[in-house]
Amino acid sequence: MRIKQISVSGLFGIFDHVIPLNMDERITIIHGPNGFGKTAILRILNSFFNSQYSELRAIPFKHFCLGFDDNTSIEIIKNTDNSEEAEKNNIVFKFYQPYSEPVYFYLKPRKIRSDRGFPMMFLDYGIEERHTPIIRSLDIRTEETLFSEEAVEHFNNLSFPNLKSQEEPNWLEQLQSNIHIRLIESQRLLNFVPNRSSRRSAETPSILSTVSAYSDELAKLMQDKFKEYGTISQSLDRTFPVRVVKQQPSTDLTDEQLRHQLNELEATRSRLIEVGLLDKDEDAEFQIQPQDIDESTKNALSVYVQDVEKKLSVFAEIASKIDLLRKIINNKFAYSYKEINFSKEKGFVVTTSYGSSLSNSKTLLPTDLSSGEQHELVLLYELLFKVQPNSLVLIDEPELSLHVGWQVQFLKDLQDITQLADLNILMATHSPDIIQDRWDLTVELKGPHK
Structure with a gap:
């Protein structure tokens, strides 16, 4: 399921835009003068699909509509009426499907008191015994601790998992799970790392250099893949003798084909060394020379080749990305x-x-x-x-x-x-x-x- 068109009306009370997405080349570029709503459109999209609804409340617009490639669509409608009844149903999600009546979801108005004031500090986030997300924060001005929906409204832009201030219908959860959105903002050099302990301590969050955080993260990804590779290697090595004995001689596999497979394995191993996933001395037994092949070793080598291909396949995806x-x-x-x-x-x-x-x-x-x-x-x-x-x-x-x-x-x-x-x-x-x-x-x- 993919978005094929975005439209917005009354953006900042001024602009109406229609943005068809390039479905074939998969890259769409929006441009225009400052203040015409480029960043606002990105933030509304991210806000809706990641249930970070404070952005929807904050950005002024009347209608925001998304058309999908399965002929469904959703409209986000803001009620700009200032009446007391309108405040109860300030934002409405309206979902259209072919041959069906539209379904609705009314987003609750925020529950933060108007006298709360914005200057707040995030303190802690965790999951309590019943898997209920709690978030603890501090009003810097009054030093009052806040929990639950009040804090959710202030901090839901931090993308905490499972953190929502109200229950949502199944159709909305399904729609949001079908469309995966990630916003890469213009400020991307600092990385906010909350304390995810369930203890309600007064520890402050860490603000790290993003490039350092990603360096550590990649090291962990590489280590995890290497451990997976080791586990598969141990399993295959234990059963190797038995499988060699049971392997039926293959008349279809020629010496030339086997030599080619061994050369391909060595080339793959060299690429993995180059990107840092294997050490230079790792599994030196891969380096069997093609001239070592004879009829007595051919059957064992065919099993060996299959095993090494399984071992190295663990690295295929991450190696391509690193490369x-x-x-x-x-x-x-x-x-x-x-x-x-x-x-x-x-x-x-x-x-x-x-x-x-x-x-x-x-x-x-x-x-x-x-x-x-x-x-x-x-x-x-x-x-x-x-x-x-x-x-x-x-x-x-x-x-x-x-x-x-x-x-x-x-x-x-x-x-x-x-x-x-x-x-x-x-x-x-x-x-x-x-x-x-x-x-x-x-x-x-x-x-x-x-």
Whole structure:
């Protein structure tokens, strides 16, 4: 299920926009002057599909409609009437299906007192015994602790799992689960990490450099895959002798085919070493030479080849993503004499050198990268590792901190990523350098006719 068209009317009380998405090429670019609602549209989409409804309340619009490729649609209607009755049903979701009557959901008005004041500090989040999400916060002005819906309304933009301020109907939950949305905001260099303990302590959350957090996360992903590889290896190795004995000699497998398979395994192993998933001395037994094949070993080697293919297949997806990330980033980092590699222990490994002497190389922390380099690395990492397949990714101002040369290359890199990761993209930009000659992918947001 995919979104094929977005329309909004009365945005900021001024603008009406219709945005058809490019279903075939899967990349749509919206552009227009500042203040015409590019970021607001992305935030409304993210707010609705991730149940972060405070954004819907905050952004002024009358109607927001989404048409899907299965001929269903949903309309978000804001009641701008100031009457007491209208306040009870301020926002309505109206879902249309072919040959059926539309169904409705009325979003409850917020329950935060008007005298609460905005300055609040997040303290703790957890799941209580009955799987009820609780969130604890502090009104900085009054030092009053808040729980439940009051805090939910203030902090639901943090994307806490299962955190909703009211029960939703099955049709709405199903719709939201069918469309996966991820917003990559223009501010992406800081990462908010809440304390997810169920204890209601007064610990404050951690604010980390996003590039450091993602480096640690990738190291963990690589370690997990290596453990999975080890588990499969142990299982196959234990049963290898028995399977060799039971294996019937194959008359179809020629010596040449077996040599080709062994060469392919060695090439795969070399690629995994290059991206940091295997160590150079890991499983040296892979390196069986093709000339070692004879009739007495052919049967055992055919079982061996099948086993090694199973072992290495564990790395297939993550290796492809790391390889593409490495290729794109190093193409950009070369101008500043930097190079990125990856390891199971450290995640991102950045080195810099000038000239050909390896002795001049120096290892940098990910946070030593420039803001533009960090923006690019964080954005590409999110696209490759943080988004599930067939999602719609919303990218706000990808040109941020990128010099013109990187902007020119961005769309080509994005196309490679969307093909590998199976993504749909809706991007808001001011940069003609990003668009290049692909104006066929763009939708211009215009003002009202004067």
